[in-house]
Amino acid sequence: MLTVTQYQRGLAHYYGCYKGKIDGKAGPATKAAVKKFQKLRGLVQDGKYGPKTNAELVAVVKLIQAIVGVKQDGKCGPTTVAAIKAKQKAWGLVQDGICGPKFWGRYNGNGAATASGGSSAHFRKSEFKCKCGGRYCNGYPAGNTNAKLLNILEKIRAHYGRPVNIRSGQRCNRHNAQVGGNKNSSHKKGKAADIYIKGVCDTAAGRKQVVQLAYKYGAKYSYANTRQMGTSVHINV
Ligand SMILES: [Zn+2]
Incomplete structure (x- = not known):
């Protein structure tokens, strides 16, 4: 205190x-x-x-x-x-x-001004590349990752003062299906990220706090602590 x-x-x-x-x-x-x-x-x-x-x-x-x-x-x-x-x-x-x-x-x-062209102050466009590894898409099925999402991630990063690891950013149809994503997943639109922050996302309480921050900073939807998500937190706009 x-x-x-x-x-x-x-x-x-x-x-x-x-x-x-x-x-x-x-x-x-x-x-x-x-x-x-x-x-x-x-x-x-x-x-x-x-x-x-x-x-x-x-x-x-x-x-x-x-x-x-x-x-x-x-x-x-x-x-x-x-x-x-x-x-x-x-x-x-x-x-x-x-x-x-x-x-x-x-x-x-x-924040809005810096997040453009799919990147921002601390996030490179390539961090959001589809993880199909070029098998089914060119890596950017949605083009640029959404600026509002990038701004939320910047704020979360600033809050903790730690790097935010993007475990899943954009997904093409086939990769999304392979990982069991919802057919209308915002990952397909470049409007979602599954993130991990070392020292924060290792506990359920830490992940819950990230979810709350995501909402505070303007996320449309955020969740964590399901079996499928593991230590990741989903955020979409
Ligand atoms: Zn792909």
Whole structure:
């Protein structure tokens, strides 16, 4: 759990939820800030800084840290704040160190801009190649892998700060049938990926968390923990 000082800092730099002094005291202003954060993140709004709120704030700060390129420890200290300001400067935004609507709009917009031609900042087009090995198709039956899917994968990658392994991307009709895929599988449309993240997808709870993140970042459907999926998580848009 973050200390009161630490979470006051996190809340101050995420949408400016907290506007008071960083004094380490969980007074009314801090409780109001916790409530505001809970509302923004779709949590129960009780104003109490419990384990769920803590986990969410740590995840949010880690994502911010991944975006601005500093160590992801979930604590919004001076290094993180300086990096947020530097990113705001680079993006032509007011350098107030607060990740508000413009910061997130720019981040999401950037994601969309970078994912094009079937690749993105951290994913090569070839990682999504059909695994029939050229027997039944040229590897890209759907052409380019969907940009929205790539953006979701980028965000999941940023959340954990770890590489995301694509176990199955595009599939041609015959390969899809061979692996027992649904006849209308989104893999055939370049809109699905079965992924594995080392150190995350090794447990059922970890896979469940990836599914939840996928939905949070805009997936149409995601599932894991079936016998067929093994340690992979399916995500489609
Ligand atoms: Zn194929």
